[in-house]
Amino acid sequence: MKAFQLFKYNSTDIRLQKVEIDRPRIRPNEVLIEVKAAGVNPLDNLITRGEVKLVTPYRFPLTMGNECSGIVAETGPEVHDLSVGDRVFTRLPTDQIGAFAEYVAAPAVAVAHMPQGLDFIEAASIPxxxxxxxxxxxxxxxxxxxxxxxxxxxxxxxxxxxxxxxxxxxxxxxxxxxxxxxxxxxxxxxxxxxxxxxxxxxxxxxxxxxxxxxxxxxxxxxxxxxxxxxxxxxxxxxxxxxxxxxxxxxxxxxxxxxxxxxxxxxxxxxxxxxxxxLFVEANGRQLTEVAHLIEKQGIRPSIDKVFAFEQANEALAKVAQGGSAGKVILSLAN
Known part of the structure; x- marks a missing residue:
């Protein structure tokens, strides 16, 4: 599958490398998500520059991306609240990021059903x-x-x-x-x-x-x-x-x-x-509560710009410039 990876920290160059890697294999308590959209955040650039390595060190090569929306493609035998075909969104655990890829494995406890009425682009902007x-x-x-x-x-x-x-x-x-x-x-x-x-x-x-x-x-x-x-x-x-x-x-x-x-x-x-x-942590229960609030109040996320998946580095550069009027998103939709 296609993915964008970081091979070393770099304080001056935030570009990632596009690579071909194997699809993740899930553990019994995980789900495999076919990524449809991924949020691009200042945190991604902080990680690339090595500015959070004391809080959460990473091993290389590292598939980047902290949040996404998509469709459950596979579930582990210990997963009971999610099913293949479910539309979901997640903030991935800090030690298991990887949303800038066609597929990502995530613990089921970090995943929630998308708010009804939102598309994948909007849902990816939320977690x-x-x-x-x-x-x-x-x-x-x-x-x-x-x-x-x-x-x-x-x-x-x-x-x-x-x-x-x-x-x-x-x-x-x-x-x-x-x-x-x-x-x-x-x-x-x-x-x-x-x-x-x-x-x-x-x-x-x-x-x-x-x-x-x-x-x-x-x-x-x-x-x-x-x-x-x-x-x-x-x-x-x-x-x-x-x-x-x-x-x-x-x-x-x-x-x-x-x-x-x-x-x-x-x-x-x-x-x-x-x-x-505060360094935000993955939490599917809290994300479910957020989804219910979004549905109840009719909240529509603010999207600044949507980039094609191949434009991940352009999206990271835009986030680094600051001044966005909403979220920057990578789209993997066909």
Whole structure:
């Protein structure tokens, strides 16, 4: 089968190699998915550059791709909730990625039935961002009517995080490019800021929670937006000791990450707030809950651009440029 693989980390070249490899053989608790579409994410480029190797090291060659939609082609004898022919979607386990391929093997517990009414392109855009938002909100444990700021809400994360936050009764503030204002407000955001013209520290009162998708210098700035007792969950910051413990990493990594993220933990404590790092994990049960919410509320994912499978490197380059108005997708449909 055709696949796109990484053969070594490269901090300056994010291109993958197109190869022919054997179709995966499934274990008793797994399903084989014929991939119809795969989501392309900043995480893919972070992996290629070696920026997450301390969190989740990989062996080479590595078939890339973290999320996909498709059709169940085969099931293991221990699988009972999925059948051949089912239309499914998944965020693959961090140690078993491989969605940039014609077929991928996945543990059944990481797989869910696609939301009814969505096509494969739309479904492939959901798992990583939806589970990220879901798990961030679980970590925050917010109460209805509390306030959250979601940075970069005009991208693929916002398309899922905003409806999920609104479903919990939160007041949602976000920012992004001017052109996406009406589309993002239609997702349910209570206020949308043009990041080029409006400074959230000046425009907003302190909030209970921040979901950070930007990192860098913006992370410290967003910590200043928190109320006392608030929490910021970052997807692009530095992993800290609490994350390492939750993620089940060895003690030496827990100690290392505690040192690495000491400044961010200290900045949050100075405001009597909490800094957390999140690396999204596969979870079919949570993905099923997301699918039900999508069906109930009629949510339609925001798609920026669809590339043919052979254009995987062009898709990765577009994601690396930033500024996408929704998700970038690879299509393997015939």
């Amino acid at each position: 990583l961002t939806a589970l990220t938002a879901y798990q961030a909100l679980e970590l925050m444990a917010p109460k209805a009517s509390e306030h959250i700021f979601i940075s970069g809400g005009s991208g693929g994360l916002g398309a899922m995080a905003i409806p999920l936050a609104k479903a919990r009764g939160l007041v949602v503030y976000t920012n992004g490019n001017k052109a996406s204002r009406e589309r993002v407000l239609a997702l349910g955001a209570d206020r949308y800021l043009d990041y080029r013209q409006e400074d959230y520290l000046k425009e907003l009162s302190p909030v209970d929670y921040v979901l950070d998708s930007v990192g860098g210098k913006e992370l410290s700035k967003q910590i200043q937006l928190l109320k006392a007792g608030g929490m910021i969950v970052s997807l692009r910051g530095l992993p800290n000791g609490r994350f390492a413990k939750r993620f089940g990493l060895p003690w030496w990594k827990q100690s290392l990450f505690s040192l690495v993220a000491h400044r961010l933990d200290r900045e949050a404590r100075a405001r009597n707030a909490t800094y957390e790092f």
